[in-house]
Amino acid sequence: MACQGLAKGETTNTLKAESESLKAKLEEERAKLHDVELHQVAEKIDALGQFVMKTRRTLKGHGNKVLCMDWCRDKRRIVSSSQDGKVIVWDAYTTNKEHAVTMPCTWVMACAYAPSGCAVACGGLDNKCSVYPLSLDKNENLAAKKKSVAMHTNYLSSCSFTNSDMQILTSSGDGTCALWDVESGQLLQSFHGHSADVLSLDLAPSETGNTFVSGGCDKKANVWDMRSGQNVQSFETHESDINNVKYYPSGDAFATGSDDATCRLYDLRADREVAIYSKDSIIFGASSVDFSLSGRLLFAGYNDYTINVWDVLKGTRVAILFGHENRVSTVRVSPDGTAFCSGSWDNTLRIWA
């Protein structure tokens, strides 16, 4: 980028001072509207009853740590990826494996199901995101039809199709996010603003929505306009890496899970953090978060092998789920909200309901 012309009198010092005063002003503006806490507003509503949530299915077959999973829109199929380089498509009702692909790299950190259910995308240490059309013929070699779509200069941490099979959004250890055309592999838009690895992204839940949120090792969560590439809002209250970001179902807020052992809720219209989900007894990082259908429950997977279920409005924990024998790396609620799936470093996936 060519050096921009400087206004008269601008130096590093004046810009730095301006930057500091703008940051202070931003905090001041946000604080003015901080008239109440979310859990105070929620005091009047009934507390939630006892939860009975159990493992209903265990999916065994990966030879190493499960790193990522995604649900198909048909609410029964699941794609999962692992450190061993395998990507498996499962029927969660029967626990049968329908497809398996061996990637040319290990640590496949990201996988996603296409909206049509006819393809999956995945990537990791290969720095790429590749799309595999799923064949009805189980004998067909899926790897033969592989299409390389995204190219980053460091590992792929997360990927997601947009509302169609035609575009994919990716985040990477190279500090950027990017939007790609699947057919041509062309880069449509890139998103710069994080100062360290981006670990997670989530698209806003709306047909017309054109924003997404990303979180990374710079402890920041950024909201982006997909068309302009502009970073429209930024939140920096976590004390360590943000491992996962997920939109609240209405699209007005998003949750984060972090290595600082807390999950937090940020409201986009209030432009600030509105809740922290933490306990003194929880000292391990939260790797993954997802909301139940109504947004009342937040499921969070932790590095201490547990899943904590939080009352989003009241800020209290309503259940702890035990079962995994190693870190929980990914948690996703099914598209119709009837169950959620967790993946773990114990090589298995579990369906809970």
Place this chain on the structure above:
Amino acid sequence: MSSNSNLSTMKRTVEQLKLEASVDRIKVSQAAADLQQYCLQNASKDALLVGVPAASNPFREPRSCALL
């Protein structure tokens, strides 16, 4: 050269902060009320929250009763 790129980075940071500072914001009380309303309005459809009869949840029903 490096001082020029530091300057342009700083300029970009300042522009970014100006953009963020100019965002329209609402009060937390309003935002919280809206979040709460969304939860309550959709609570009845949330199977993990209110539970559904075991027969209608494909994951809860006994495996031997396979749907054809």
